[in-house]
Amino acid sequence: MLTLYTFHNSICTQKVFITLAEKGMECEEETVNLFAAEQYSPAYLKINPKGVVPTLVHEGRTIPESSLICEYIDETWPDSGPGGKLIPYGPFLKSRMRLFSKLVDETIFESTRELSFSAMFREKMKKMPEEQRRKRFANVGDPSKRARLISTYEQGIESPYVFQAIGNWEKAFSAIDASIAEFGGPWLLGTRFTLADINMIPYLWRIEYLDLIDIWLDDHDAAAAWWERAKTRPSAVSCIPDRLNEDDINAMKEHGGKLRDATLKKRKEYLGLKPK
Known part of the structure; x- marks a missing residue:
């Protein structure tokens, strides 16, 4: 079980x-x-x-x-499901799949959290009693994670961690473009749908619900084409939009939309800092 x-x-x-x-x-x-x-x-x-x-x-x-x-x-359960294995065959493709796992676990998870928190959960924390808020901060055992939480709570979109998040998303979309160019698509590692795709889908869906995704996709054609395909995958549809209610979706769009102008501005600032 x-x-x-x-x-x-x-x-x-x-x-x-x-x-x-x-x-x-x-x-x-x-x-x-x-x-x-x-x-x-x-x-x-x-x-x-x-x-x-x-x-x-x-x-x-x-x-x-x-x-x-x-x-x-x-x-x-390697043979379960109509598509069989989701981990690709061969050590090279497995290593590339795990690069996407690392990308999510090391940067994109936190980057999406900073944007989501700045857009939505920060307002909920503001309404908490001071004692409950302090306890929430104290419960975060990792000092670096606690520092991120306090910074995004106090500064919102102006937190340096949010600026870093915007830059990390830029790198992620570039990584998607590069992988599709290398393996020919339509999925991240070629013709087979794998855990590389599954790793990325929920995070792109979150920033789409926050009404921010086009800020990056307008400049990343290969990633945009992959995303249009990914969000029609029946497994993804049944596990993300079908599990959310209208209030969830409307709240994300409403709160995320308040960050659009600032996110656009900070992405432009980030791109200006990149080596030419």
Whole structure:
């Protein structure tokens, strides 16, 4: 039996849902309410000491981290699903797939979080009682993550971490363009849909919902064509827009739209700093 600990609209969990959908598999879902800080409860910290979602439990064994969970599912059930394996064949393509995993885990996850937080969750934190807000900051055990959270809370779009996020997204779209040029498309690693594509899809969908994606895609034709194809993939549609309600989507668009002008300005500033 598979049990997945998740939270509504968790981007990282969306990767796992798409992987399960591609394999034709289902799981039991356990909701961890991040807004109520349930991820820091003693019971959940026993399951995932980092206090994050998702976490997969299979036959009593715990697998944390969304990228690892997706690989675990594909390697445990390699022949499931109409498309078969999602990890590409051969060491070279596997290494390229994992470059996209690293891109997400090391930069794009945080970059998307900074933009989402600046657009939406910052306003929710402003409405919290001071004591609850302090506790929320204190619960973030990693000092660097705590510093990012405090900076984006205090400065919003003017936080240097948000500027860094905008630059990281520019690099990500360039990486998509380069991969499609190298392997010929239509997917990131060629003709097969793989975990490389699954890694990226939820993050692009989030910045699309924030009404920001065209800021980059207007200058990245190959990435734009890949995205038009990716967001019609049945597994992705069923696991992202079909799981959201109209209020979710409208709230993201409304709050993200308030950042458009500042994001455009900061991207222009970032491009001006790049070596010619």
